[in-house]
Amino acid sequence: MMIVELIDGDDFRDRLVALGIRIPEHACPETCARMALRKHMEVGVPGLQELVREMMGKTDVLLPSVRAAIERFLLPGLR
Template identity: 65%
Template sequence: MMIAELVDGDDFRQRLVALGVRIPDGACPETCARMARLMHEQVGVEGLVALVAELEAQREVMLPSVRNALEQFLVPVVAGGAKP
């Protein structure tokens, strides 16, 4: 039996923090995505486009709250060609 690790809110936050996005501890996925989007729109977040693509490929192991935040706030901004 294969066990997959779920992409939860903490994992989502940690991946964004690793890209340089400052996010408070315990922030919900929506807050994480909003903060990443804001920073990306203002100054760009190197690696965000790649991270969003990677997470999109992991949709089946993503908690719904993370999936919703990703789709609502980050997919549109990276698809729209905002700052790299």
């Protein structure tokens, strides 16, 4: 049996925080994505585009709420 680690809202938040984005604990994926986009638009966030690309390449293990937040806020905002 293969066990797969799903990427949930906490994982998403942790990865964004690792890029230097300040996000409150227990923030939902939508809030995380909005705050990441705002920071990116204000000052830029090195590594954000790569993170989004990496995560969207793993849609099979992304929880739907995380995928939806990325698709709604970050994908359009990073183009």
